[in-house]
Amino acid sequence: MRTERPGFLLDLITGADTDLGPVQRLAEAGALALAGSADCAALLMRPAGPPVIAGNSTAAEALATSEDRNGDGPLTHAMGTAELVKVDRTTSSRWQAYRRRLAASGFGAALAVPLGLEDRTSCALLFLVRGTTGLTPDLVAEARWFAEVASQSMKLALEVRSVRSAGDNLKTVLESRTSIDVACGVIMAQNSCTYAEAFSKLAGASRQRNLKVRSVAEHVVKSLAGSPAARQDPPAPA
Numbered sequence: 001m002r003t004e005r006p007g008f009l010l011d012l013i014t015g016a017d018t019d020l021g022p023v024q025r026l027a028e029a030g031a032l033a034l035a036g037s038a039d040c041a042a043l044l045m046r047p048a049g050p051p052v053i054a055g056n057s058t059a060a061e062a063l064a065t066s067e068d069r070n071g072d073g074p075l076t077h078a079m080g081t082a083e084l085v086k087v088d089r090t091t092s093s094r095w096q097a098y099r100r101r102l103a104a105s106g107f108g109a110a111l112a113v114p115l116g117l118e119d120r121t122s123c124a125l126l127f128l129v130r131g132t133t134g135l136t137p138d139l140v141a142e143a144r145w146f147a148e149v150a151s152q153s154m155k156l157a158l159e160v161r162s163v164r165s166a167g168d169n170l171k172t173v174l175e176s177r178t179s180i181d182v183a184c185g186v187i188m189a190q191n192s193c194t195y196a197e198a199f200s201k202l203a204g205a206s207r208q209r210n211l212k213v214r215s216v217a218e219h220v221v222k223s224l225a226g227s228p229a230a231r232q233d234p235p236a237p238a
Helices: 020-033 058-070 074-081 093-104 137-191 195-209 213-225
Strands: 039-045 052-055 085-087 107-115 122-130
Touching: 020 039, 020 052, 020 058, 020 122, 020 137, 039 058, 039 074, 052 058, 058 074, 058 093, 058 107, 058 122, 074 085, 074 107, 074 122, 085 093, 093 107, 107 137, 122 137, 137 195, 137 213, 195 213
Parallel strands: none
Antiparallel strands: 039 052, 039 122, 085 107, 107 122
16 A cells, blocks of 8 residues: 555546536546555535536446435435445445445445535446455555545536536627627617617517517617618617
8 A cells, every 4th residue: 555645636627518527537546546446436525516426437327327316325324424334245235235235246245435525516436346354454554545635626517517618608698798788789789778778679679579679789780780671770679
């Protein structure tokens, strides 16, 4: 087991357009970190929306998903208690039902490790060991270390996703606002009216045509950019 490690972050961001992207990358990185000693699944829970689950293998993902159906399992327990949870042949009877599902999936032991996140967002990793090797001290220590790295990496990934989402929304608003402002400018110039009066004309036309104000505004702007024959007077109020 390595005792000294350079600090680094996992790339959970590149190509991640949804929450599933970082979670899938996290599960794959977790399996690689343990050098093939275990499969890995990851579970992300946000204040709003369904749980996001991914695994580096079909069996790992299916077992993690089964926790949601059965209402039990080390992943959800680890997130709820912020403590590491071990499930193997030495564990208490509490995990007997889960151990049966574990064995049916081809695994002999499971280790759930929570990630330290913020803002009511929870995430945990599930390391699944095949055969009878069990949870060795080295494997547990490696999983703990990886979870520490993963916590910082996932925080960054979620922050970037949030900023990107806010940026996309702002871009849409600004684009919409620009077309409306241009259209109001056209109407103001052609009718010698105020901005409020011009916007009222757009709003009236949108109600009359059952269109969004932005759509009516874009029509006005396109008419302005077209040939003189194609241009029309600004829409009259309803």
